Amino acid sequence: MNTHQISDNIHYIGVNDRTTDRFEALWPLPNGVSYNSYLVTGSEKAAIIDGVEVSHALQQIDAITDILGDRKPDYLVINHMEPDHSGAIRILRQAFPDLTIVGNAQTIAMVNGFYGVTDNTLIIKDGDTLPLGDDSSLRFILTPMVHWPETMVTYFDKEKTLFSGDAFGCFGALNGAVVDTDMATDVYFPEMIRYYSNIVGKYGQFVQRALKKLEGVDITTVCSTHGPVWRTDLPKVIDLYDRLSRYEPLDNGVTIIYGSMYGNTERMAETAAEALAEAGIKNIVVRNAAKTDLSYILADLFTHAGVVIAAPTYSDGLFPPVEAVMTAMSVRGIKNRHIALIGSHTWAPQSIKKMNAHLEACGLTPIAEPVSAKQAPSADIISKCRGLALSLAEALK
Numbered sequence: 001m002n003t004h005q006i007s008d009n010i011h012y013i014g015v016n017d018r019t020t021d022r023f024e025a026l027w028p029l030p031n032g033v034s035y036n037s038y039l040v041t042g043s044e045k046a047a048i049i050d051g052v053e054v055s056h057a058l059q060q061i062d063a064i065t066d067i068l069g070d071r072k073p074d075y076l077v078i079n080h081m082e083p084d085h086s087g088a089i090r091i092l093r094q095a096f097p098d099l100t101i102v103g104n105a106q107t108i109a110m111v112n113g114f115y116g117v118t119d120n121t122l123i124i125k126d127g128d129t130l131p132l133g134d135d136s137s138l139r140f141i142l143t144p145m146v147h148w149p150e151t152m153v154t155y156f157d158k159e160k161t162l163f164s165g166d167a168f169g170c171f172g173a174l175n176g177a178v179v180d181t182d183m184a185t186d187v188y189f190p191e192m193i194r195y196y197s198n199i200v201g202k203y204g205q206f207v208q209r210a211l212k213k214l215e216g217v218d219i220t221t222v223c224s225t226h227g228p229v230w231r232t233d234l235p236k237v238i239d240l241y242d243r244l245s246r247y248e249p250l251d252n253g254v255t256i257i258y259g260s261m262y263g264n265t266e267r268m269a270e271t272a273a274e275a276l277a278e279a280g281i282k283n284i285v286v287r288n289a290a291k292t293d294l295s296y297i298l299a300d301l302f303t304h305a306g307v308v309i310a311a312p313t314y315s316d317g318l319f320p321p322v323e324a325v326m327t328a329m330s331v332r333g334i335k336n337r338h339i340a341l342i343g344s345h346t347w348a349p350q351s352i353k354k355m356n357a358h359l360e361a362c363g364l365t366p367i368a369e370p371v372s373a374k375q376a377p378s379a380d381i382i383s384k385c386r387g388l389a390l391s392l393a394e395a396l397k
């Protein structure tokens, strides 16, 4: 079977983007990204589910025409309105003027707001079905805030397939194959953690709500809007999204995030790393916040149970790259972590105070009294950093 034919009634009509440097102008795409779109054909009607980013519109239209020939698609079902999936709406409408746009009330309002399209739309409600012919229909399940308020998922009963929108998605373009069964999927799992922590991470409670809502639905295939179609690895993917959205660490390792201009704070961070390793912690990742992109640091934070944050005082505040990391942590409401703080200053200690304020916003408290150095860390301060790291290792056991 053609790798783009997912099943008897479903074709992949999505595209790969290996050109864009940063998703949402923020998150690095070293392996590219796919904007997945699908064509479901029933005996009477054909529905496009999810769209592509605007610059790839013609590629999607060609794919649709190749599959349908003289037949035209009847519906465009929009699970999510972020422009990476909705950008091509106007061009699709020009190619297929009779295409009915299907979405919930919030979706259809956004179709007007973004693209000025008001005609030939169909508003559906939670649980509604749309028949595609004799033996098949689409069912809509509203899953708000995974990742925008209008987000929903669509279930194709005949082939027990869920079109899940951004849920269960990941970074990484597709390399020929589309369905996980036909490829080595290892590379996509780190990209799933990064995608979740960067894009969906703030909405854990809503992902949990959506997972509960889908519990009774018989699903054998998940077609998300980014990355492979999940069939063989589906249990692993659902488990990963479940754990991430409960803020459950994936291992007992430690993320050490530090900032340092002249090496004093860095010495304390290195001391903590060595002490953790001596205490038997194997997964330790040390990140210079001024160098490693926030995207990867967020993925580390969602992975490991332990965190050390070490930062100098800078202009009476927190060293800016570390401030950015901690703001991103509090935006995502990160929970269930053991955290140790290390600071430094020369005349007025502020960094620890600012770090504590960020932790409070997440409802977290440090595992022990933070350690802070005035100017270069003394032998006593270095030994306190060791002690703090050993307490963290103890807490992680």
Ligand SMILES: Cc1cc2nc3c(=O)[nH]c(=O)nc-3n(C[C@H](O)[C@H](O)[C@H](O)COP(=O)(O)O)c2cc1C
Residues within 6 Å of the ligand: 259, 260, 261, 262, 263, 264, 265, 266, 312, 313, 314, 315, 316, 317, 344, 345, 346, 347, 348, 349, 350, 374, 375, 376
């Ligand atoms: C641009 C700049 C601004 C700073 N602002 C403050 C400050 O407001 N208060 C303070 O006590 N120390 C301040 N410091 C001093 C540093 O916090 C201190 O030297 C610390 O040891 C630097 O750690 P590092 O060697 O890891 O970069 C500042 C240093 C620099 C270079």
Ligand SMILES: [Fe+2]
Residues within 6 Å of the ligand: 080, 082, 147, 148, 166
């Ligand atoms: Fe999105």
Ligand SMILES: [Fe+2]
Residues within 6 Å of the ligand: 082, 084, 085, 166, 225, 226
């Ligand atoms: Fe998306």
